[in-house]
Amino acid sequence: MSDKQQNQEDKFLAPENRKHTVIGPEGEEIHVDPLNDYFCQDLPKVEAPYKGILEKFLNWARAESLWVLAFGTGCGSIELPPLFSPRFDAYRFGVAMRPTPRQSGVLIISGYLSVKTLKRVIRSYEQMQNPKYVIALGSCTINGGMYWDSYNTINRLDQYLPVDIYIAGYMPRPESILSGFNKLKERIKNGDAEGANDYAEKLDWYKANQKKIIKDWNMPSYNW
Amino acid sequence: MNIFLKILFVLLGLFIVLNWGLIMSGIIRKIIARVGMRRGIKVYQPYINLIKNYSLRSQLTHGVMFYLGPVFRLSGGVGIFLFMPLIYGSEYWSNFSFTGDLILIAYFMFFGMLGMALGAGEGGHPYSGIGVARGLAQFTAVEVPFTLAIIALAIQYKTLSISEIVAAQQGGIMHWTLFTNPLATIAAMLSFLGAMGHSPFNVVMAPQENPIGPPTEYHGTFLGVLQTNRAILHVVEAVLYMNLFFGGAGNWGVLILKSFLIYFWAVFVGMVFPRFRVDQSIPWLLKIPLVSGILAIVLLMIK
Amino acid sequence: MKEIIDHLKKRFPVYEIGEGPNGVILMSVEAAKLVPMLTSLKTNHGYGILVILSAVDWLEDCKFQLTYIINNPDEKRDLGIRVFIKREDAEMESIHSLWEHAATFQREIKEMFGINFPGSPRVDEPFLLEGWDNLPPMRRDFDTKQYSEDTYFPRPGRETNDPAEYMKQKLYPDE
Numbered sequence: 264m265s266d267k268q269q270n271q272e273d274k275f276l277a278p279e280n281r282k283h284t285v286i287g288p289e290g291e292e293i294h295v296d297p298l299n300d301y302f303c304q305d306l307p308k309v310e311a312p313y314k315g316i317l318e319k320f321l322n323w324a325r326a327e328s329l330w331v332l333a334f335g336t337g338c339g340s341i342e343l344p345p346l347f348s349p350r351f352d353a354y355r356f357g358v359a360m361r362p363t364p365r366q367s368g369v370l371i372i373s374g375y376l377s378v379k380t381l382k383r384v385i386r387s388y389e390q391m392q393n394p395k396y397v398i399a400l401g402s403c404t405i406n407g408g409m410y411w412d413s414y415n416t417i418n419r420l421d422q423y424l425p426v427d428i429y430i431a432g433y434m435p436r437p438e439s440i441l442s443g444f445n446k447l448k449e450r451i452k453n454g455d456a457e458g459a460n461d462y463a464e465k466l467d468w469y470k471a472n473q474k475k476i477i478k479d480w481n482m483p484s485y486n487w
Numbered sequence: 488m489n490i491f492l493k494i495l496f497v498l499l500g501l502f503i504v505l506n507w508g509l510i511m512s513g514i515i516r517k518i519i520a521r522v523g524m525r526r527g528i529k530v531y532q533p534y535i536n537l538i539k540n541y542s543l544r545s546q547l548t549h550g551v552m553f554y555l556g557p558v559f560r561l562s563g564g565v566g567i568f569l570f571m572p573l574i575y576g577s578e579y580w581s582n583f584s585f586t587g588d589l590i591l592i593a594y595f596m597f598f599g600m601l602g603m604a605l606g607a608g609e610g611g612h613p614y615s616g617i618g619v620a621r622g623l624a625q626f627t628a629v630e631v632p633f634t635l636a637i638i639a640l641a642i643q644y645k646t647l648s649i650s651e652i653v654a655a656q657q658g659g660i661m662h663w664t665l666f667t668n669p670l671a672t673i674a675a676m677l678s679f680l681g682a683m684g685h686s687p688f689n690v691v692m693a694p695q696e697n698p699i700g701p702p703t704e705y706h707g708t709f710l711g712v713l714q715t716n717r718a719i720l721h722v723v724e725a726v727l728y729m730n731l732f733f734g735g736a737g738n739w740g741v742l743i744l745k746s747f748l749i750y751f752w753a754v755f756v757g758m759v760f761p762r763f764r765v766d767q768s769i770p771w772l773l774k775i776p777l778v779s780g781i782l783a784i785v786l787l788m789i790k
Numbered sequence: 791m792k793e794i795i796d797h798l799k800k801r802f803p804v805y806e807i808g809e810g811p812n813g814v815i816l817m818s819v820e821a822a823k824l825v826p827m828l829t830s831l832k833t834n835h836g837y838g839i840l841v842i843l844s845a846v847d848w849l850e851d852c853k854f855q856l857t858y859i860i861n862n863p864d865e866k867r868d869l870g871i872r873v874f875i876k877r878e879d880a881e882m883e884s885i886h887s888l889w890e891h892a893a894t895f896q897r898e899i900k901e902m903f904g905i906n907f908p909g910s911p912r913v914d915e916p917f918l919l920e921g922w923d924n925l926p927p928m929r930r931d932f933d934t935k936q937y938s939e940d941t942y943f944p945r946p947g948r949e950t951n952d953p954a955e956y957m958k959q960k961l962y963p964d965e
Contacts, residue, residue: 275921303547310544324538333694349524357532362698365706368539379920392706393545406945412935414927415919418942459544476941479921487547 275479302483307463310393318454325368325394326451327357329444332367334387337374339400339434351437356444364390369447372424374434375403375416381423382477388424389486393459396427396451398443401434408433422472425458488578496579501568501719503739508718509533511747515754522758537714543707549609556606557705557712563599564720567592571723572650573742575657575735586648589637592727593630596682599716600626603701610704618700621765622691628772629681629688635780636675640731642787643668649727653735663734668787672732674780679728679753681772683721686757690765725749791815791867794835802827806872814859814868821873825883828858828871832888837862837869840888843895845903849930852877854905858885875905884910902928 280297287293298304312318335343346353347360361367364387376384388395399420402408407418420426427450430443450456462469466485474480513530520527529535548554570588574580604623607615641647643664644655656662665672681688692700702713725746729736733749736742763771795815798804804827806818819827831837839861846855856873875882884907886893894917896907901917904926916922925932938944958965 307545312544321538321542324535324542328532328535328539333698352520352525352527354520354528355526357528357535360694362694363703365704366699366702366710377918379918382920392543392547394543406948407938407942411944411948412938414932414934414937416942418938418944422943472943477921478923479916 275481277481280481298483303485303487304483305487306466306485307389307393307459309460309463312454312457319452322451322454326448329356329358329369329396329447330361330367331358331369331371332364332387332391333360333362334364334370334384335373336376336380336384337401337403339373339403342400342434342437342440343371343373345437346440351441353441353444356441356448358444364388365392367391368394369396369398370424372397372399372404372420372426374401375408375410376420377415378417378476379415381417381473382482385423385473385477386482386486393463394451394456395459396447396456397424397458398428398430398440398447399426400430400440401432403433405429405431417476423469425461425469427456427458492579493583497569497582500573500580500582501565504568504573504722505715505719507743507746508720508722509537511722511750512718514747515751518751519754519758533714533718537711540706540711540714541708546707546709549611549704552605552609553704553709554606556603556609557709557716559602559606560599561712561716561719563595563602564716564723566595566598567723567727568719570595571726572653572730573726573736574739575650575653575737581650584648584650586646586651588649589641589647589652592649593634593637596724597626597630599720607701607704612703614697614699614703615701617697618691618703621697622701625681625688625691625765625768625772628769629678632674632678632772632776632780633682635777635784636671636678637731639668639671639674639780639783639787640664642784643671649730653730656734660734664732665734668783670779670783670786674776674783675728675732676752677776677779678772679724679749680756681768682724683750683753685753687760687763687771688768689757690762690768693762721750722746798827798831801830810870812868814870816870816872818872818874821875821882824858824871824873825885825888828860828885828888831860831869835862836864839863840885840892840895841868843885843892843899845899845905845928847877847903847928847930848874849877854880854903856882856899856905880905882907884908884913886910902926904929 276298282294282296285293285295313321331343333343335341345351346358364370368391370384370388370391372384388397397420399405403410403416404420404426407413407416410416411418417423428443428447430439432439435443447456470484510530510533513528513533516532517527517530569583570585570591572581572584572588600623604619607619640652644652646652646655652664656664656667660666684691692702702710705713726736726742728749729742729745733745736745795804795807795817798817802819802823804817804819806816808816810816837860841859841861842857843859844857846857848855853874854877856875858871858873860869860871861867862869873882880903882905884892884896886896886907886909893911893913896910897913897915898917899905900907900910900913901919901922907913919927924937927934927937
C-alpha cells in the first residue's frame with residue numbers, strides 16, 4: 264500500500280480507530296493501532312468441500328435450514344415480514360430469521376443499494392461464515408432498475424458480491440420469494456452454491472470493485 | 488453395580504434425554520405455529536439446524552473464554568443431568584444421585600449461566616453484555632423463590648436427596664407435593680416460568696429487543712453446543728420439577744408425558760402473555776412467588 | 791393575511807408576491823434582508839415553524855434559489871419565501887439560530903448543491919454521500935447518467951423506451 268493511499272484511508276478513519284497512545288495506570292505508554300490490534304487482518308481462505316455422500320448429506324442439511332439475516336436494504340425489505348406471517352409461513356421450508364450475521368447463512372439484498380448501504384452490506388456479508396448465500400431481489404440489483412442512472416445507487420450487485428439467486432420483479436411478491444428459496448435449495452443440494460469460496464478466490468477483483476466506489480474505506484480490508 | 492455398566496446407562500440416558508429434548512422443542516414449535524394458524528416447522532427441524540451448525544466450514548474465535556463459554560453452559564446442563572434420578576426405583580436410571588444432590592443441582596443451574604456470561608463477555612458485542620446483565624439479574628430473581636421452595640421441601644421431607652423426596656411422594660396422586668405443600672409448588676412453578684425463558688421472561692434473548700442477547704457472537708459449533716445444551720436443559724429441568732413436585736416417574740413413558748406437560752406449562756403461559764421488561768419481571772418474581780415461598784416455610788415451621 | 795403582506799412590504803424589499811398551491815403565499819426577498827424578515831415573522835407574526843428549506847438550481851440564470859417555507863400553527867397558514875443568490879461561490883447566511891433543525895437542511899444543501907452556510911453546526915460533515923469527491927450531485931451541470939455509466943458497471947443490453955411512444959405503437963400500430 265502506497266503512502267498516499269494510506270493517508271487517504273487515514274483521513275476517513277473514525278477517531279477511535281486511528282493510531283493513538285494510551286497512558287496506563289502506572290504511567291507507561293501503550294501504543295494502540297486499532298485496525299491491527301482489534302481486527303483480524305487475515306484474508307478468507309477457500310474451504311474445500313468434502314467429497315461424496317457426506318457433502319451431499321451436509322448440503323441437504325444446509326439447504327433445509329436457511330437462516331436469513333434480518334437486514335433490509337431497500338423498499339423490498341417490506342416484502343420479507345409477510346413471509347413469516349400465517350399466510351405465507353416460510354418456516355415450513357426451514358427458513359428462519361436470525362438477528363446476527365454470525366449465525367445466519369443467507370443474505371437477502373432487498374432492493375436498490377446506495378453506496379452508503381453497500382458498505383454496511385459488505386461488512387455484514389463478510390461477518391457471515393462459510394458457507395453463505397446471497398439472494399438478490401428485484402431489478403434494482405440486476406441492472407439498476409429505475410435507479411439505473413442515479414449518481415448514488417449501484418447498478419449490478421454481482422460486481423460486488425457473489426449472488427446465488429436473482430428474483431425478478433419490482434418488487435417480487437412473497438410467493439416468488441418462496442419460490443426463490445426453493446430454487447436456492449436446489450442449487451445448494453446440487454453443490455453449486457459455493458459463493459463464499461468464490462468470494463475468497465476472487466477477493467482481489469471484488470475488493471477492487473468495492474473500493475472503486477466506496478471512497479471513504481475506513482474499515483479493515485476484510486471484516487471478519 | 489458395575490461402574491462401567493453404570494456409565495453406559497448414564498450415556499444412554501443422556502442420549503435419550505437429548506433426543507427427547509430436540510423432538511420436544513420441535514413439537515412445541517409446531518404447537519405454537521398451529522396456535523398462530525400456521526403450518527410451522529417440520530418436527531425434525533431442530534436436528535437439521537444442529538447438523539447445519541456443526542458442519543459450518545469456517546469459524547472464528549475471540550479468545551479462550553469465548554471457547555469455554557458454551558463448554559461451561561453444556562457442563563451446567565450435563566451436570567444437572569448427571570445427578571438427577573430419572574426413573575424412581577430403578578437402579579439403572581438413577582444416574583449418580585446421592586444424598587445432597589438437590590444442592591448440587593441448584594448450583595449447576597447457575598453455573599452454566601455464569602460460564603456463558605464470561606464467554607459472551609469476551610465476544611465483545613455490546614448486545615452480549617446487555618443480554619448477560621439482564622439474564623443474570625432475572626435469573627437471580629428466579630432463583631430466590633425456587634430456593635425458598637427447595638428449603639420448604641427440605642423441611643417437609645427432612646432430606647436433601649431427590650430420590651428420597653420422590654420416594655416420599657409415592658402412593659397415589661394425593662401424596663404429591665403439589666397437594667401436600669401447594670404454596671411451595673406455586674412458588675416453584677412460577678419461578679419455573681422465569682427459568683425456561685418463554686414469553687413473559689424472554690427479554691434476555693428476544694430478537695426484537697436486543698439481537699439476540701448473550702449468543703450474539705456465537706456461531707457454528709459454538710451455537711451447536713448451546714443448542715444441544717438447551718435441549719438437554721429443558722428436559723432435565725422439567726424432570727427436576729417433576730421429581731420435586733409431581734411424584735416422579737416410574738417408567739420412561741410417564742417421564743416423557745410429565746416432562747412434556749411441565750414444559751408445556753411455560754409455553755402455554757408464554758403463548759398467552761406478552762413480554763415483560765426486565766424491570767417488570769424482577770418485581771413480579773419478587774411478589775407472589777416470593778411471598779408464597781416464604782409462607783410455605785413459615786407454615787411448616789409453625790406446625 | 792393582507793395585513794402581514796402590507797406590513798412586510800413596508801419594512802422589507804419583497805417582490806413577486808403570488809399564491810402557490812394549497813393557498814401558500816409565495817414572495818421573494820433580497821438575500822441580505824432574509825434573516826431580519828424571518829426573525830420578524832417568527833417573533834411578531836407567529837410563524838414559529840420552519841417546514842422546509844430547499845434549493846433550486848437555475849443554471850441558465852446563474853442563480854440558486856433557496857425556498858424557506860414557514861408555518862403559522864395558530865392560523866394554519868404557510869408562507870414561502872424565496873431568495874436568489876449568485877451561483878459562483880454560493881453562500882448564504884445560516885438560520886440555525888432561529889430554528890435548530892435548519893442546520894440539518896443546510897448540511898444537506900451544502901452536500902447536494904455546494905451552497906455554503908458559514909457557522910452552521912456540522913455543515914461540512916457528509917450527510918448522505920460518504921467520501922464524495924465530485925461536483926455536488928444535484929447541480930445541473932453534473933451529468934448523473936454519465937457518472938453512473940462510468941462508475942457503476944452498467945449491464946449491457948438495457949433498452950429504454952419513451953412510455954408514450956411505446957404504448958402508442960403497441961396499442962395503435964396503424965396510426
